[in-house]
Amino acid sequence: MKGIAEAVTGLERQLQQASELAGATGMPGVGGYLAGIYHAGQQRVICAGYANTAARIDMTQDTGFPLGSITKAMTTTLVMRYVERGEIDLDGAVTAYLPDLTLQTPGHVDTLRVRHLLNHTHGIDGTGLMPSAVRGRDAVKSYVDALAGCGTLFPVEQFVSYSNPGFSIAGRILEVVTGIPFTELLERELYEPVGMADSATSAEQAIMRRTAVGHTLDRRTGTIRPVDLFALPPSGAAAGSTAVVTIADLLAFARTHLANGRSPSGRRVLSAEFSALMRTVTHDMQTPNIPPIGYGWWLLQFGSTVAMWHIGGTPGCTSHLIVLPDYDFAFAAFGSGPGAPLRHERHTLWLLRDYLGLEVPVTVTFDxxxxxxxxxxxxxxxxxxxxxxxxxxxxxxxxxxxxxxxxxxxxxxxxxxxxxxxxxxxxxxxxxxxxxxxxxxxxxxxxxxxxxxxxxxxxxxxxxxxxxxxxxxxxxxxxxxx
Structure with a gap:
């Protein structure tokens, strides 16, 4: 088996080549980049570019970054902790926890079960919703209240469609069950037992440490510049609007799932049963652009192995996490700027094919x-x-x-x-x-x-x-x- 040093060398070479292609401005369309690899007990983090190009702040291995929707896998882990304790029922009616939940489509809320919130089968048409008027303790509640103005895309379980409302509702259920605001619960019930000591749950916390900002293309100059909006409103916290993490902390979360719910420090975060449940297929659209879904994880098939996968996006940022239990392997990455997804894609394919030796066939042929x-x-x-x-x-x-x-x-x-x-x-x-x-x-x-x-x-x-x-x-x- 190849060692992690070879994987790091390969990624560093790719980052260097990308920087050389772009000249002194850095990688094409990327302000800064972070990548972390965990494999069979070894872990390395590499970095390139700037956390903030305008301030010329270098990206470092411990730079924090907006996580975006990978938070959904964390929210699911929190829900599963309370399911395991018997305080939330996966098959329970959502209205049993939130009797005031309202949608424009008559009767739809009565068909919703908690599990539908965690695998994008709830059918609520509200993923573009992101109200910003309320902050603090009632922020997540304000999101759920605003769903009264939203309709539906399809009946429950007919399709899978990626969206934010399910996880915002799940976050609100956690608040109602525990009496604790979601961001506090995230710190107490996930960050702390996983060992994510350098992670934040708000922009106010993140500003106290080195944190990367998003970047966009300035169409007037053709260069990369910081965005004007650091984070999305806190109403979407449970769906991914406010968490700020480091690569090492994100890998700690990945390693917890690789170890069937046990954190790198040895603390039990989730039972092996519920960790396995999260990576069990619950719905398959049978189409290459919408992969099978478990609870909180998209599930990608590469040859005979299955990878747990999620991405995250906030203004000008893209994060990426892929976890392969069969290989005790995880790859986490963050990039700012429109070129970041391409970097994630190339690094992932190189790691799967050239490092792990997996078969990754071409998905489509034109016919x-x-x-x-x-x-x-x-x-x-x-x-x-x-x-x-x-x-x-x-x-x-x-x-x-x-x-x-x-x-x-x-x-x-x-x-x-x-x-x-x-x-x-x-x-x-x-x-x-x-x-x-x-x-x-x-x-x-x-x-x-x-x-x-x-x-x-x-x-x-x-x-x-x-x-x-x-x-x-x-x-x-x-x-x-x-």
């Missing part, structure tokens, strides 16, 4: 003959699909499909997020198989890793007139509007 056999079938996919604050337009253009996404803020409070939502850039799609399409300007190999697969576009369900009812991209679905 127009089996995908779309006439213009009428192609036109059937066309239409407008919507999810809260996002409009997906699918059109037929000169014999192919074109897909674009437009951000439509629901109010002035959410409009500030528009700068990080991106503009409606139409993407020409090429058929892969029935109901699956890929950006036509990219080679099939670019859709092999977990990040690349999210760029695939899939169509699901059927309307009464025979058209697809939903479109899927980046792990999430939107419902046909017209």
């Amino acid at each position: 127009a003959a089996t995908s779309v056999d006439d213009a009428a079938k192609l036109a059937g996919y066309a239409g407008t699909y919507r999810t809260l604050q996002y409009r997906h337009d699918v059109r037929t253009v000169e014999g192919h499909l074109e897909h674009s996404v437009t951000f439509e803020p629901m109010d002035s409070d959410h409009a500030r997020l528009g700068a990080y939502a991106g503009g409606p850039q139409p993407t020409k799609l090429a058929p892969v198989s029935n109901g699956i399409f890929a950006p036509a300007d990219r080679p099939a190999e670019s859709f092999t890793g977990p990040f690349g697969r999210m760029n695939l576009v899939s169509f699901h369900g059927t309307t009464p007139d025979g058209h697809p009812s939903h479109v899927g991209r980046a792990l999430a679905l939107a419902r046909r509007d017209t």
Whole structure:
């Protein structure tokens, strides 16, 4: 078996090559980068670039960074601790804990069970919701209260669609059961027993130590600059808006799950039974762009082994965690700037293939003959699909499909997020198989890793007139509007 030093050398070489390609400005589209590897009892962290390019603050191994949605795996771990204690029932009705929970779709809340919150099968259309008016103890409650203005995308368990509401509701259930605000509970019931001593739960805590900020592309100058918004509102804390961690602490969390719920210090955080339950498939969409889901973990198949995976995003930042129990291996990474996902993808594939020696086949092949056999079938996919604050337009253009996404803020409070939502850039799609399409300007190999697969576009369900009812991209679905 190869040693961890070889893995570190390989990643450092890739980072150096990327920096050389970009010249003195650093890696293409990246302000700073952190990566950590744990393998069979050994652990190393490497860093490159800046935590803040404007202030010229170097990225260091102990720099904290906004975690984003990897927090969802931590929220799930917290819920499972209370399920194990008998204080929360996975099959219990959500309204038993939150009787005032309301949605616009009549009767939907009555069908919700706690487990639906943890595997993205709840169907609530609210992932773009991020109210900011309330801070402090009632922040998470304010998120759940705001769901009264949201509808649904599909009936419970019909599909899997990545979203924030389920975990915000789960966070609120934890608050109601314990009487403790979510961020305090995260510190007490997860950070402390796992040994995440350098992690924070708020921007106020993070500012007291070296912390990386997000970066974006300045379109006027063509250079990378810090973003204007450090963190998302605290109302989404349980879904990933406020946690700030270090690579070493994130690896400690990964190692706890590698050890079936026992932390690196030897403390029991979760039983082996419930740790295994989190990585057991609960729903499989049977499509390459939305992997099978356990509880809190996406589950990726590489040959005969299964990897637990999650990503996180906050303004200008992307975090990444992949955990392979069969190999006692975990890779954690953070990058700021639009080029970070590509770095995560390349490093992950190199580690899987070249370091661990796993078989990672190309996910898709372009096959127009089996995908779309006439213009009428192609036109059937066309239409407008919507999810809260996002409009997906699918059109037929000169014999192919074109897909674009437009951000439509629901109010002035959410409009500030528009700068990080991106503009409606139409993407020409090429058929892969029935109901699956890929950006036509990219080679099939670019859709092999977990990040690349999210760029695939899939169509699901059927309307009464025979058209697809939903479109899927980046792990999430939107419902046909017209």
